Amino acid sequence: MLWFWFKAAVVLCLVPRCLGAAARLYTEEDPLVILSSSSLKPTVSNSSSAWLVQFYSSWCGHCIQYSSTWKTLAQDVKDWQQAISVAVLDCAQEENFDVCRDYGIKFYPTFKYFRAHSPPTDIGTTYRGADREIQSVRRLMVNILQNHTRLDWPEHCPSLEPLSSVELLPLLGQRSDHYTAVIVEKPHSYVGREVILDLLQFSGVEVKRALSTDLPLLDTLKITDFPSVYLLHPNGTHTPLHVDKRLRFFFSSSLRMLPGVQRRHKSDSSSSSASQKGALPHKQNPEPWRDFDRSKVYTADLESALHYLLRVELATHNMLEGEELKIFKDFVTLVTKLYPDGGSVVKLMETLSDWLLSLPLQRIPYQAVLDLVDNKMRISGVFLGAELRWVGCQGSRVGLRGYPCSLWTLFHVLTVQHDAMPTALDNTGLEVEAAPVLQVMRRYIRTFFGCEECGRHFEQAAAASMDKVETREQQILWLWNQHNMVNYRLAGSLSDDPLFPKAPWPSPSLCASCHEEKNGVHVWNQENVLRFLRHHYSASNLSPQYSLTPPRLPAPHQDPDPVQTRRPQEEHRGGGLRSSQSLDPGHLAHKGEKGVGVVEHIRDGGAEGAGGGVWILGMGFNSVDMSLCVVLYVCSCLFLMLLFFFFKVRSRRWKLRHSRLHV
Numbered sequence: 001m002l003w004f005w006f007k008a009a010v011v012l013c014l015v016p017r018c019l020g021a022a023a024r025l026y027t028e029e030d031p032l033v034i035l036s037s038s039s040l041k042p043t044v045s046n047s048s049s050a051w052l053v054q055f056y057s058s059w060c061g062h063c064i065q066y067s068s069t070w071k072t073l074a075q076d077v078k079d080w081q082q083a084i085s086v087a088v089l090d091c092a093q094e095e096n097f098d099v100c101r102d103y104g105i106k107f108y109p110t111f112k113y114f115r116a117h118s119p120p121t122d123i124g125t126t127y128r129g130a131d132r133e134i135q136s137v138r139r140l141m142v143n144i145l146q147n148h149t150r151l152d153w154p155e156h157c158p159s160l161e162p163l164s165s166v167e168l169l170p171l172l173g174q175r176s177d178h179y180t181a182v183i184v185e186k187p188h189s190y191v192g193r194e195v196i197l198d199l200l201q202f203s204g205v206e207v208k209r210a211l212s213t214d215l216p217l218l219d220t221l222k223i224t225d226f227p228s229v230y231l232l233h234p235n236g237t238h239t240p241l242h243v244d245k246r247l248r249f250f251f252s253s254s255l256r257m258l259p260g261v262q263r264r265h266k267s268d269s270s271s272s273s274a275s276q277k278g279a280l281p282h283k284q285n286p287e288p289w290r291d292f293d294r295s296k297v298y299t300a301d302l303e304s305a306l307h308y309l310l311r312v313e314l315a316t317h318n319m320l321e322g323e324e325l326k327i328f329k330d331f332v333t334l335v336t337k338l339y340p341d342g343g344s345v346v347k348l349m350e351t352l353s354d355w356l357l358s359l360p361l362q363r364i365p366y367q368a369v370l371d372l373v374d375n376k377m378r379i380s381g382v383f384l385g386a387e388l389r390w391v392g393c394q395g396s397r398v399g400l401r402g403y404p405c406s407l408w409t410l411f412h413v414l415t416v417q418h419d420a421m422p423t424a425l426d427n428t429g430l431e432v433e434a435a436p437v438l439q440v441m442r443r444y445i446r447t448f449f450g451c452e453e454c455g456r457h458f459e460q461a462a463a464a465s466m467d468k469v470e471t472r473e474q475q476i477l478w479l480w481n482q483h484n485m486v487n488y489r490l491a492g493s494l495s496d497d498p499l500f501p502k503a504p505w506p507s508p509s510l511c512a513s514c515h516e517e518k519n520g521v522h523v524w525n526q527e528n529v530l531r532f533l534r535h536h537y538s539a540s541n542l543s544p545q546y547s548l549t550p551p552r553l554p555a556p557h558q559d560p561d562p563v564q565t566r567r568p569q570e571e572h573r574g575g576g577l578r579s580s581q582s583l584d585p586g587h588l589a590h591k592g593e594k595g596v597g598v599v600e601h602i603r604d605g606g607a608e609g610a611g612g613g614v615w616i617l618g619m620g621f622n623s624v625d626m627s628l629c630v631v632l633y634v635c636s637c638l639f640l641m642l643l644f645f646f647f648k649v650r651s652r653r654w655k656l657r658h659s660r661l662h663v
Contacts, residue, residue: 025067026070030074031086032087033085033087034088035088036093040103044122046118047114047117048082048116048155049081049154049157050084050085050114050141051084051086051087051113052084052113053087053111053112053113054089054109055089055100055103055110055111057092057450057451058090058399059092059402060092060108060453061404061493061495062451062452063108063109064399064493064494064495067494069132069133069134073086073137076138077197079201080198082154082156083157083197084144091108091450094387094388100316101312101315104126105316106316106317106448107450108450111140112126113144116152116153116154116155116157117152118152138190138194145157146193157200158196158207160193160196162192162209162210163208163210164214165220168182169216171232172220172238175234178204178205178234179231179255180205180206180207180208181199181205181207181208181232181241182210182230183195183196183210183227183251184210184221184223185209187211189226189227191247191251192210192227193209194248196209198248199252202262203261203262205261207255228246229254234260292391292394292543292545294392294510295541296541297537297542298545298546299542299547299549300547301409302339302345303345303385303389303547304385304389304390305403305407307385307387307388308403308406310384313448316450318366318367319365319366321362324448325362327440327444327447329353329357330429333428333429334430334436334437335349336349337421339413339414343549344381344382344384347381347382351372351379352369352372352373358630358631391546392405392409395497396498396499397497404451407449412476412537415437415479416538417539418436420534420538420539422472434471438462439466442462442466445458445459458482477529484504487504488502491503506532510532510536511532513532514529
C-alpha cells in the first residue's frame with residue numbers, strides 16, 4: 001500500500017513536466033504538414049500542387065482514434081507531395097478558432113481539398129464520403145488530381161490518363177536515357193495511377209498506363225493478366241516485369257530498384273520547406289498545471305465550456321435559422337434559468353435570451369450573437385471570459401479531456417439545478433417535456449456538437465432509453481449512467497487520459513456508499529448515487545477558484561472596497577485573478593470590451609436594482625428598451641416603404657391626369 005502511494009506521488013510530481021513535453025496529436029516528425037491560422041492560406045493558395053487538409057479537433061475522440069490512420073496515409077503517399085500534399089489543422093487551438101470558422105468547419109474531422117493554383121478566396125471543397133479508410137482517401141486524392149484542367153494542372157504531376165496503342169507501340173525498339181514502364185490494367189483500376197505518383201520523385205524511369213480494352217496493344221505485348229507492367233529498356237529492348245504479386249507496392253518497389261533509378265535531389269526542399277512554413281509554432285510557455293480538489297466542481301470549467309460553445313463551436317454556423325435557431329434559443333433559455341450562482345455569466349445569458357425572444361426574425365446571423373457575447377454594446381455586469389481555463393477538466397496533455405469533459409459537467413449541473421428548482425422552466429415552453437435538460441442536450445449534441453461520431457453514439461443511446469425518463473430524479477441518473485457507459489466504451493482508447501483514466505464514477509474514494517456488492521458482483525446503490533450527485537453538482541459545491549469571472553459584488557450595505565478581498569493562498573500556481581486585479585479598471589481594460597461593462601458596473605457602486613433582471617447600459621437603456629428599439633426600427637422601415645409606394649402611385653396618377661388634359 002505504501003509503495004502504491006509512493007508511485008502516485010511520483011506521477012503527480014511529474015505532471016507539470018509531462019504537460020510541457022507532451023506531444024500534440026501530430027508532430028513535425030510525421031510525414032505531413034501541420035498548418036496554423038497564419039500559414040493555411042499562404043500554403044494552399046496559388047500552390048503548384050493540390051492539397052488535402054484534415055481539419056480536426058484535438059479533444060474529439062474520433063479524431064484521436066483516426067490520427068493513426070491519417071499518419072499512415074501520409075506515410076503511404078509521401079512521394080506524391082509534388083502533385084498533392086497532406087496536411088492537418090487543429091481547430092481546438094485558440095489561435096485557429098477564426099480560420100476554422102472562416103473555412104466553414106462545423107464538424108470534426110472535416111476533409112477539404114484545394115486544387116493547385118487555387119485563388120486566395122477559395123475555401124476548399126469538402127469531402128463528404130462516409131468511407132475514410134486509407135485506400136478510399138488515396139483514391140480520392142487521385143480523383144482530385146484528375147479533376148484538374150490543363151490550365152490548373154499541378155506543375156510537377158505527369159499525365160494520369162491512359163495512352164493508346166497508337167501512342168505506345170512506336171516506342172518499342174527505341175533507345176532512350178531512361179526506362180519506360182507501361183502498366184496495363186482494367187479501366188476501373190487505380191494501380192497504374194498510384195504507381196505513376198509513387199515514382200514521381202524518382203529519376204531514370206517514366207511510368208505510363210494503358211487499359212486492358214486496347215486489344216492491339218495486348219496482342220502485340222502478349223499480355224493476358226492484369227494489372228501487368230511491360231518494361232522498355234534504355235537500349236531498346238522490352239520485356240515484361242515479373243513481380244511476386246500484382247499489387248501496387250510490388251510494382252513500385254521493383255521499378256525503384258532498377259539500375260540507374262534513384263531519388264531526385266530535393267533542390268527546392270519542397271517538403272521540408274512546406275513543413276516549416278506550415279508548422280504550428282510551439283508554445284514556449286505550456287499551460288500551467290492547476291491544483292484542484294476532485295470533490296469540487298469548478299466554475300472555470302463551466303465558463304470555459306460556454307466560451308468554447310458560444311465563441312467557437314456555434315460560431316462555425318454563419319446563420320442560424322429554422323430548427324437550428326430554435327435549438328439555440330432552447331439552450332440559451334435552459335442555461336439562463338438553471339445556471340447556478342448568478343453573476344455576470346447569467347446576466348449575459350439573460351440578455352442573450354431576452355434579445356433572441358424579442359426579435360421577430362426567422363434567421364439571425366451568428367455574428368450578431370457573437371457581438372452580444374463579446375459585449376460590444378458594453379452592457380454593465382455582463383461578462384464571459386474569453387479564455388479556456390480547464391481545472392477539474394484539465395488533461396495530462398493537450399487534447400485530452402477539456403471541452404467534452406466540461407460539456408458533460410455543464411449538463412450534469414443543469415440536471416441537478418432543475419431538480420432543485422422544479423419551477424424554474426415554467427412559462428418557457430420547455431416545462432412540457434418530461435426531461436427538458438436531456439431533450440435540449442440531445443438536440444444540441446445532434447445539431448451542433450463538433451465530433452460527429454460522438455454525436456451519433458449519444459443519439460443512439462438517447463433513442464434507446466431517453467423516452468423512459470419521466471422524473472427529475474430519473475433525469476439526473478440517466479445522464480450519470482450514460483456518462484459511465486461512455487467511460488466504459490472509451491476506457492483504454494487513445495482519447496483516454498492516463499492520469500485520469502476513464503472508470504466508473506463516482507469512485508469509492510468520493511462515494512463509498514454508492515458501491516455495493518451482491519453475490520460477488522459490483523452493483524450501484526442508486527439511492528446513494530442520487531444523493532451524491534445532488535450534492536456534487538449543487539451550487540453550494542461550486543468553487544470559484546481560477547475563474548476568470550470577477551467575483552460577485554457585495555451587497556450595498558457592505559463595504560464595496562474590492563481591495564479588501566483576499567486572494568486564497570492555495571492559488572499560488574493557478575493563474576487565477578487577484579481580487580484587486582479583477583476589479584481594477586486598468587487591469588480589465590486589456591481584456592477588451594468585455595471588461596468595460598464590468599468597470600461601469602463597479603463605478604455604479606454595484607447596485608443591482610430591485611428588479612434583479614434589469615441591467616443598465618452605458619446610455620441608460622435596459623434590455624427591454626433595446627428590444628423595443630429593434631421593433632421600432634423594423635416598423636419604421638416598413639412605414640417608410642409604404643410611404644414611398646404611396647407617393648410613387650400618386651405621382652403616376654397625377655402625370656396620367658395631366659397628360660390627358662393636354663390631349
